Structure formats: structure tokens, C-alpha cells
Amino acid sequence: MTGITYEDFLDLSYEPSDADLVCEFHVEPAADMEIEAAASRVASESSNGTWAELQVEECVDLSATACDIDGSRVTVAYPDALFEPGNMPQVLSCIAGNIMGMKAVERIRLLDCRWPEGLATSFPGPQFGSRVRDEIFDAGDRPILATVPKPKVGLPTKEHVRVGREAWLGGIDLLKDDENLTDQSFNPYEDRLTESLAARDEAEEATGESKSYLVNVTGPTHDMLERVDRAAEEGCEYVMVDVVTTGWGAVQTVRDACESHGVAIHAHRAMHAAFDRIETHGVSMRVIAQLARLCGVDQIHTGTADLGKLANEDTVGINEWLYSDLYGLRDVLPVASGGLHPGLVPELVSRVGTNVCIQAGGGIHGHPGGTHDGAKALRQATDATVAGVSLEEYATDYPELAVAMEKWGTETPR
Numbered sequence: 001m002t003g004i005t006y007e008d009f010l011d012l013s014y015e016p017s018d019a020d021l022v023c024e025f026h027v028e029p030a031a032d033m034e035i036e037a038a039a040s041r042v043a044s045e046s047s048n049g050t051w052a053e054l055q056v057e058e059c060v061d062l063s064a065t066a067c068d069i070d071g072s073r074v075t076v077a078y079p080d081a082l083f084e085p086g087n088m089p090q091v092l093s094c095i096a097g098n099i100m101g102m103k104a105v106e107r108i109r110l111l112d113c114r115w116p117e118g119l120a121t122s123f124p125g126p127q128f129g130s131r132v133r134d135e136i137f138d139a140g141d142r143p144i145l146a147t148v149p150k151p152k153v154g155l156p157t158k159e160h161v162r163v164g165r166e167a168w169l170g171g172i173d174l175l176k177d178d179e180n181l182t183d184q185s186f187n188p189y190e191d192r193l194t195e196s197l198a199a200r201d202e203a204e205e206a207t208g209e210s211k212s213y214l215v216n217v218t219g220p221t222h223d224m225l226e227r228v229d230r231a232a233e234e235g236c237e238y239v240m241v242d243v244v245t246t247g248w249g250a251v252q253t254v255r256d257a258c259e260s261h262g263v264a265i266h267a268h269r270a271m272h273a274a275f276d277r278i279e280t281h282g283v284s285m286r287v288i289a290q291l292a293r294l295c296g297v298d299q300i301h302t303g304t305a306d307l308g309k310l311a312n313e314d315t316v317g318i319n320e321w322l323y324s325d326l327y328g329l330r331d332v333l334p335v336a337s338g339g340l341h342p343g344l345v346p347e348l349v350s351r352v353g354t355n356v357c358i359q360a361g362g363g364i365h366g367h368p369g370g371t372h373d374g375a376k377a378l379r380q381a382t383d384a385t386v387a388g389v390s391l392e393e394y395a396t397d398y399p400e401l402a403v404a405m406e407k408w409g410t411e412t413p414r
């Protein structure tokens with residue numbers, strides 16, 4: 001019999017192998033504990049140890065190793081055999097499981113992961129990623145533009161569709177449901193789906209542009225699968241899933257269903273801030289975005305680089321990771337959303353570039369001239385930015401943009 005104690009999980013001379021999943025944590029030890037002890041407890045509890053010395057007769061060596069400590073930054077390397085390939089809930093129950101509530105740490109945050117090839121490619125990754133720009137739209141070099149009818153809930157189906165039609169006709173590419181609109185009595189899923197797609201066809205005919213609608217299929221997994229089937233049958237190119245509230249196992253299931261229909265997934269991140277807003281605890285948005293890419297969403301909200309209404313982690317760094325090479329898995333199109341309006345577009349594009357989707361809800365439907373003018377103003381601001389013309393200059397020829405600038409200027413909302 002061999003005794004396994006948590007000290008066995010610390011080896012500062014260990015060099016992670018290419019097959020290891022390497023995780024960076026911020027760790028604040030409990031008041032009576034040294035960082036080395038807390039680091040080894042993290043490695044132990046997240047792999048095959050526990051608080052007590054275990055008497056083991058036979059066990060496959062799946063131990064994680066705390067292999068570097070730099071101030072509060074702790075690196076832990078996990079052997080690939082610890083993980084079930086293609087099972088994101090299982091991976092997270094290791095690297096972001098019990099350790100998040102363990103008394104040995106006062107605070108712990110999973111900051112970043114280096115995914116080994118074997119584990120990463122056991123997931124499908126996105127079907128389309130930023131190829132949606134060409135395969136679903138024809139937006140050229142400019143960002144794709146999206147809108148959510150506002151108020152986010154309460155619009156009856158006919159009004160929701162009317163607002164969507166106005167937005168498409170004004171120059172928006174993508175009509176999107178909001179995160180808490182699914183299948184409520186005031187706007188049932190089936191009616192909204194079919195009527196929105198009819199309006200999409202009209203808008204395509206009228207504008208000569210490709211338009212798309214993404215319907216929110218979020219719900220219990222069996223309902224989501226039925227909703228994906230219906231969306232595909234009716235000719236939707238996209239569905240939306242609230243990936244954090246839904247959970248990663250369900251996202252994986254929906255991803256498989258979407259592949260069989262060739263339908264893309266827009267990931268809304270509602271509730272991410274419960275994990276990532278406190279900077280010293282939880283799971284970073286960077287890691288949440290990594291999970292989403294591996295599980296196979298095609299686009300995901302990553303913030304507005306601090307220009308919008310929601311608190312943001314490093315949008316630019318997260319977007320770079322989403323575009324980066326990952327063993328041939330497709331990239332993910334980042335979505336900037338939350339408090340955006342036309343006046344913020346030039347600065348947003350200077351921070352995040354044009355290979356993004358820009359979503360504005362209030363920044364379109366709050367336009368004094370209504371949704372149609374608001375959509376025109378957002379499109380004008382985008383066209384001006386891509387052409388390198390200032391909004392002030394462009395607005396002299398485009399009254400809808402002038403009105404938006406008069407109303408909001410370049411202010412950051414709260």
C-alpha cells in the first residue's frame with residue numbers, strides 16, 4: 001500500500017509535456033496556509049487526491065502536478081488520461097470543480113488553459129466560425145450587423161416581426177432573439193420562427209442582400225433539439241443558445257444536431273459574469289470562450305472592449321485566442337454587444353477590427369426616428385468607419401446618422 005498525500009502533487013521541477021492540459025490559476029491561500037500547500041491541494045483535489053492521506057493498493061497515475069508558482073499565479077499540469085475525450089462537463093469537473101469552493105483557498109480563478117492536441121481535437125470545434133461572413137452573408141470587409149428587438153421580452157409576435165423587418169430593411173444583416181425570449185405565451189416560438197423567416201425573405205427580396213434570423217432555442221435539451229429541427233426545417237441558417245445557463249453537455253448535444261442540419265450556433269453568454277466578474281475568483285471569460293470554441297459554437301459574445309454597458313474582461317485578447325490556430329479547429333466569430341450605438345463604432349472597430357459581429361439593440365430601437373432609422377444609422381456608421389471617413393463628415397450626407405450622433409454622441413452607456 002502507498003500513501004498519497006497532497007504534497008505529492010507539487011513538483012516545481014516538472015516540465016509539462018505536450019500532452020498535458022496546462023492550467024493557469026490565480027490562487028490566494030487560506031490564511032493559515034502557504035501558497036505551496038494551497039497549490040498542491042489545487043492539483044490534488046482537481047485530479048486524484050483529497051484532503052486525507054489515502055491508502056491505495058492499485059491506481060493509475062492520474063495525478064496533476066502544480067509545477068510553477070509565481071506570486072499568486074499557479075500552473076497546474078494535468079495528464080491527458082485524466083480526461084474523457086469529448087466530454088466537456090467531465091473536463092470542467094476536474095479543472096474548475098471542487099477546487100472553486102475548497103477552504104484551502106481563499107480565492108481561486110481559472111485564468112487560462114493550454115489545450116493539448118489530443119484533448120482539443122476530441123471536440124468538434126465550430127462548423128463555420130467566421131466563414132459565416134461569406135457562407136451566410138455577403139458583408140464583404142465590414143463587420144456583420146445584428147440587432148435584438150427591444151424591449152427584450154413583451155413584444156407580441158407581430159410587433160417583434162415588424163421590428164425585425166424594419167431593421168433588416170434599414171441595413172442590418174442578422175435579427176437575433178434576446179437571451180430570455182424562448183417560447184413564452186406572448187411570443188410563441190413556432191409563430192415567431194415562421195413569421196420572422198417570411199419577413200426575412202421579403203427583406204432579402206427588397207434589399208438584394210442576404211439576411212438571416214437566429215432564433216433562441218434555449219431550454220431543456222429535448223426541447224432544444226426539437227426547436228433546432230424546426231428551425232432547420234423552416235430554413236434558418238442559425239440558432240442561438242444561452243450556453244452558460246444551458247450547460248456545456250447540452251451545448252455539445254445541440255452542436256451535433258446543428259451539424260446534421262448545417263445550421264450555425266450563436267452563443268449568448270448570459271450568466272458568464274457569475275463566473276468571471278470578480279477578478280480574483282471563478283473562471284475567466286477567456287476560458288469560457290475556449291470551452292465554447294471546443295464545444296463548437298460559431299459565434300460568441302466577448303464584450304465591447306470596455307465601450308458598452310457591461311463589464312468586460314480583455315475582449316481583444318479573447319478575440320485573438322478565438323481566431324488563433326488550434327490544431328485545425330475552426331475559429332469563432334466574436335460578437336460585440338451590450339450598450340453599443342452608432343457613435344461607438346469607429347472606436348470599437350479600432351479596438352477589435354472588422355472580423356466581428358456588432359450587435360446593437362437599444363442603440364437601434366432607441367433612435368428618435370425608430371427602428372428603421374436606427375438600423376440605417378448603424379449601417380452608415382459602419383460603412384463610414386470601413387471607408388475611413390469620420391462619422392461627423394459622413395453624417396452631413398446621412399441624416400439618420402446625424403440624429404444618432406446628436407442623441408448619443410460617442411458616450412459609453414451604463
Ligand SMILES: O=C(O)[C@H](O)COP(=O)(O)O
Nearest residue numbers: 148337338339360361362
Ligand atoms: O443580448 C444582448 O447582447 C443585449 O440584448 C444587448 O442589448 P443592447 O444592445 O440594448 O445593450
Ligand SMILES: [Mg+2]
Nearest residue numbers: 148152178179
Ligand atoms: Mg440581451
